[in-house]
Every structure is written in C-alpha cells, then in structure tokens.
Amino acid sequence: MLKKSMLSKRLKSLGELILHYLPESRKVIDIGCDHALLGEYLGMREDNVEYIGIDRSKPALERTKSYYKKQYTYIPSGFLINTSNVKLLHQTGQSLQSEKSLILIAGMGGEEIIKIMRESVTKDCIFILSAHKNVNKLRKFLADSGYKLIDETVIFDKNHYYETLIVSKNATEPIHPWGSKLWESHDSQDYLKHLISREKPYIAYTGNAKYLKFLESFLC
Numbered sequence: 001m002l003k004k005s006m007l008s009k010r011l012k013s014l015g016e017l018i019l020h021y022l023p024e025s026r027k028v029i030d031i032g033c034d035h036a037l038l039g040e041y042l043g044m045r046e047d048n049v050e051y052i053g054i055d056r057s058k059p060a061l062e063r064t065k066s067y068y069k070k071q072y073t074y075i076p077s078g079f080l081i082n083t084s085n086v087k088l089l090h091q092t093g094q095s096l097q098s099e100k101s102l103i104l105i106a107g108m109g110g111e112e113i114i115k116i117m118r119e120s121v122t123k124d125c126i127f128i129l130s131a132h133k134n135v136n137k138l139r140k141f142l143a144d145s146g147y148k149l150i151d152e153t154v155i156f157d158k159n160h161y162y163e164t165l166i167v168s169k170n171a172t173e174p175i176h177p178w179g180s181k182l183w184e185s186h187d188s189q190d191y192l193k194h195l196i197s198r199e200k201p202y203i204a205y206t207g208n209a210k211y212l213k214f215l216e217s218f219l220c
C-alpha cells in the first residue's frame with residue numbers, strides 16, 4: 001500500500017472518476033502524466049491497478065521517477081513510465097487497448113487533446129478528458145470522430161473550472177457541441193453563471209448570441 005499524498009481537488013476528482021469508470025482490465029493510461037500523482041493516488045486506493053504514465057517531457061519523467069524512488073524506494077509493479085511520446089501508444093497500444101483500458105488526458109488545452117486523440121489508436125477504450133480551454137472544439141472533434149458521451153461534469157478548483165468529458169465509441173448518447181448532461185446537474189449552476197457573465201459583455205463582437213441563449217436556458 002502506498003503512502004498518503006496531497007492531491008489538488010482537481011486531481012482527486014479525476015482520481016475518483018477513474019475509480020468509478022475503472023474497466024475490468026484495471027488498466028489506466030495517463031497521457032501527459034507529468035508528476036504521475038494520479039498513479040500514486042490509485043495505488044493508495046486500490047490494489048491491482050495497472051497505471052501507465054506517459055509524457056513527452058523527459059525531464060518531467062525523470063523528476064517523477066526520482067520522486068517515486070525517494071518516496072517508495074521502488075517503482076511499484078504495474079507502474080510504468082515511458083520516456084517517449086504518445087506515439088509509443090501506437091506500438092504498445094495494440095495489446096493494452098485490446099483489453100479495454102481507461103485513458104486519461106488532463107491538464108492541457110482541448111487542441112492538444114485533439115492532437116493526441118488523432119494520433120492514438122482508440123478502439124474500445126473509455127476516455128476521461130479534462131481540458132482547461134477549448135472544450136467545445138474538443139466536443140466537436142469527438143462527435144465528428146464517432147465518440148459518444150458517457151457523462152460530463154465540471155470540476156472547480158482554485159478559482160478555475162475544468163469541464164471533464166467521459167467518452168467512448170461504445171456509448172450511445174451523442175456529444176452536443178455545447179454540452180448536454182453537464183447542464184442537467186445542479187452543481188453546474190455556478191459554472192453556468194460564470195460562463196454567461198463572461199460571454200455577455202462581448203456578445204456584439206463574438207456573435208455568440210445563440211450560445212448565450214443556450215446557456216441561459218439551463219439557469220434555474
């Protein structure tokens with residue numbers, strides 16, 4: 001069992017989502033893992049989770065490895081850090097993904113996530129995607145690429161909102177370009193108000209009147 005670690009509210013929420021959607025294979029691939037704190041969290045909460053952290057930054061992974069060595073004197077079995085970029089997923093990905101993995105991509109913009117999704121083999125996996133910007137662009141890409149919605153939620157941490165989508169090609173609900181399930185939850189009301197107040201002053205310039213109306217229709 002791993003030691004307890006301090007996680008931000010955002011990462012903890014992502015950890016809980018991973019545990020909720022953990023597939024039978026118990027394989028989790030964290031693309032852009034950086035510090036790989038989620039691997040630590042999962043190891044702390046559950047036995048037999050195979051966590052694979054991937055990051056394109058060698059220095060980040062070196063830092064992460066030495067953190068693990070210092071904390072635990074070993075890198076737990078089932079925890080693997082690859083020092084190459086996502087392309088590696090193409091090579092190792094075939095066998096990993098044949099067992100229906102859960103893939104997390106978090107802590108980057110929607111456009112970077114789109115780039116990664118375009119490059120990756122994406123058979124039967126469940127994806128948890130948490131972008132800090134351009135989420136609607138990501139939604140459109142996912143819908144156009146045949147992904148369906150399992151759920152969507154918003155995580156609030158340190159004055160920021162992170163829209164988080166759970167998608168798979170095997171789900172059935174279409175992905176709405178501006179969000180759907182997200183707005184059904186009472187928890188999203190603050191975020192809705194935040195978005196409306198952000199859009200309103202610029203409506204004449206952005207021409208986003210339809211979007212604004214759409215958002216306002218979910219206000220309680």
Ligand SMILES: C[S@@+](CC[C@H](N)C(=O)[O-])C[C@H]1O[C@@H](n2cnc3c(N)ncnc32)[C@H](O)[C@@H]1O
Nearest residue numbers: 031032033034054055056057060086106107116
């Ligand atoms: C801000 S950190 C986020 C770390 C963690 N996922 C989180 O949510 O806290 C973004 C990480 O993604 C990595 N990254 C960005 N684009 C990537 C890509 N195309 N492939 C692999 N890693 C990528 C960066 O090197 C960086 O370590």
